[in-house]
Amino acid sequence: MPNPLLVTLLVKIGVAAAIASFLIRVRFFSRSIMREERSYQERLVLAACFALVFGASVTVRIVTKSYQAADLGLEGSFLSGLLGGYLVGLVAGPLVALPAVLNGEYFTIVLYTGVATAAALLRDLASDSEQVWQISPFFERSLYRLYFVERDYPTAGYQLLALGGLVVSEVARQLMGSVFEARYLFVLRPEEGPGQGWLLLATYVATIFSVSIPLKIWNNQRTESKLKEQNQLLMQARLEALSRQINPHFLFNTLNSVSSLIRTNPEQARKVVYRLSHILRRLLKTHEHFVPLREEISFIDDYLAIERVRFGDKLRVEQEIAPETLECRVPSMLLQPLVENCIRHGLGSKIEGGTVRLSARRDGDTLQITVADDGVGMSAEKAASLIGKGIGLTNTHQRLNVLYAGRFQFEIVTREAEGMLIRITIPVSPGEAAKQARETEPAARDLLATAAPPAGKPR
Numbered sequence: 001m002p003n004p005l006l007v008t009l010l011v012k013i014g015v016a017a018a019i020a021s022f023l024i025r026v027r028f029f030s031r032s033i034m035r036e037e038r039s040y041q042e043r044l045v046l047a048a049c050f051a052l053v054f055g056a057s058v059t060v061r062i063v064t065k066s067y068q069a070a071d072l073g074l075e076g077s078f079l080s081g082l083l084g085g086y087l088v089g090l091v092a093g094p095l096v097a098l099p100a101v102l103n104g105e106y107f108t109i110v111l112y113t114g115v116a117t118a119a120a121l122l123r124d125l126a127s128d129s130e131q132v133w134q135i136s137p138f139f140e141r142s143l144y145r146l147y148f149v150e151r152d153y154p155t156a157g158y159q160l161l162a163l164g165g166l167v168v169s170e171v172a173r174q175l176m177g178s179v180f181e182a183r184y185l186f187v188l189r190p191e192e193g194p195g196q197g198w199l200l201l202a203t204y205v206a207t208i209f210s211v212s213i214p215l216k217i218w219n220n221q222r223t224e225s226k227l228k229e230q231n232q233l234l235m236q237a238r239l240e241a242l243s244r245q246i247n248p249h250f251l252f253n254t255l256n257s258v259s260s261l262i263r264t265n266p267e268q269a270r271k272v273v274y275r276l277s278h279i280l281r282r283l284l285k286t287h288e289h290f291v292p293l294r295e296e297i298s299f300i301d302d303y304l305a306i307e308r309v310r311f312g313d314k315l316r317v318e319q320e321i322a323p324e325t326l327e328c329r330v331p332s333m334l335l336q337p338l339v340e341n342c343i344r345h346g347l348g349s350k351i352e353g354g355t356v357r358l359s360a361r362r363d364g365d366t367l368q369i370t371v372a373d374d375g376v377g378m379s380a381e382k383a384a385s386l387i388g389k390g391i392g393l394t395n396t397h398q399r400l401n402v403l404y405a406g407r408f409q410f411e412i413v414t415r416e417a418e419g420m421l422i423r424i425t426i427p428v429s430p431g432e433a434a435k436q437a438r439e440t441e442p443a444a445r446d447l448l449a450t451a452a453p454p455a456g457k458p459r
Helices: 004-024 027-034 040-064 073-084 086-102 107-125 139-149 153-179 196-264 266-285 293-314 335-347 380-384 391-404 432-451
Strands: 290-292 315-321 329-331 354-363 366-373 409-415 419-427
Touching: 004 027, 004 040, 004 196, 027 040, 027 196, 040 073, 040 086, 073 086, 073 107, 073 153, 073 196, 086 107, 107 153, 153 196, 196 266, 196 293, 266 293, 290 293, 293 315, 293 329, 293 335, 293 354, 329 391, 335 354, 335 366, 335 391, 335 419, 380 409, 391 409, 391 419
Parallel strands: 315 354
Antiparallel strands: 290 329, 354 366, 366 419, 409 419
8 A cells, every 4th residue: 555645745746737737827827927027016916826826725735634735835935936036935925824824833934935035046046037947857867968968057057956945945844844843834744664764755856846847837838938929920020021022012113103204294203203102101101911901992092093194094993892891901012912913914015005993892701802904914824823923913922821821812813815803812800791881881982982083083
């Protein structure tokens, strides 16, 4: 039959793991534990979390009188000082000891406060905040790796120091338990007899595991959060890089138009510069990746006004924008590359010019945007190679792929001498349609009334 103390110590380690798993699911605790720099309010919240949970573990031991494995007061005090610093430790330690003090175990508050302070001192001695999270019960493997493989001597030394601090904390509890009566301080001690030394060693090992296991559980969550944050930053950087590729392409083509107009028609060049300055102000004003479709349509109106100055009556525009789509959020600079592709490659080489058709409609929980022209078109083989070669279409497709992760459709339909159609289908939040219809219908009518001015007249 296994020794009762061994069973208690094993259950104690399991309780430590269960408490750690519970705490990491508490929102304000997980937020606080992820930060190294905390405000006073955040430190007090962290101290309250430690005090409530580990104080409850002491209370369970006192109330049940038989469930001794539940008492993790010393371990909780050590963790509060190690992870939170002096303020958290000095608040949490005495509060964790409070149930024991009310039960007559008066020396508990001295022990827990001292342990929390010593752990806070250990935190200060760390040369790197990450060293605190690397404390491991399997110190022999860690020391071998740190000393002989990575040769990270400061971290290896800190591992030994932290483990030594845990051992000293348990030694203090054992000594105080032997000096004072049991009713003044709770301590798990082996009875005198055969195997007492091994059982005492198991007590120290259980204390080390009861501290290091929560550290490992919380550190794993920190690592996952950091990876998620890094992925978000990577996506942000990729989107910004793609946006920077689109904007210079648009500016380059527009400035080429201005340079050709300056000598031949200065007044038209002035109008183009004015429209361009309006566009640039809008580009510099917003840094969002998603904007309402209303703003995209307004942006396209400015862009088409620039192109109408150059093409005149040869460029005609038709818009069919459903009012309920105007507040749907779409990627910024989504339409301009598509419209530019129609003008440059579809209508640019057509002597009599042509028409650009822009439409948007909702289909359930999706938004469908179509940009079409009646220009020269191209063969199906050439159209299939557009994604990957052209700057505008390629970047638009890549941005959609990053933002929607495959939950979109990008279709190109074209025939020679019959024009090209590009259709984009993206998801829209369910339940948004009714709200948008109520809120945007009056403004939608105003925008649609001015969206397509007579051909040849710049807005």
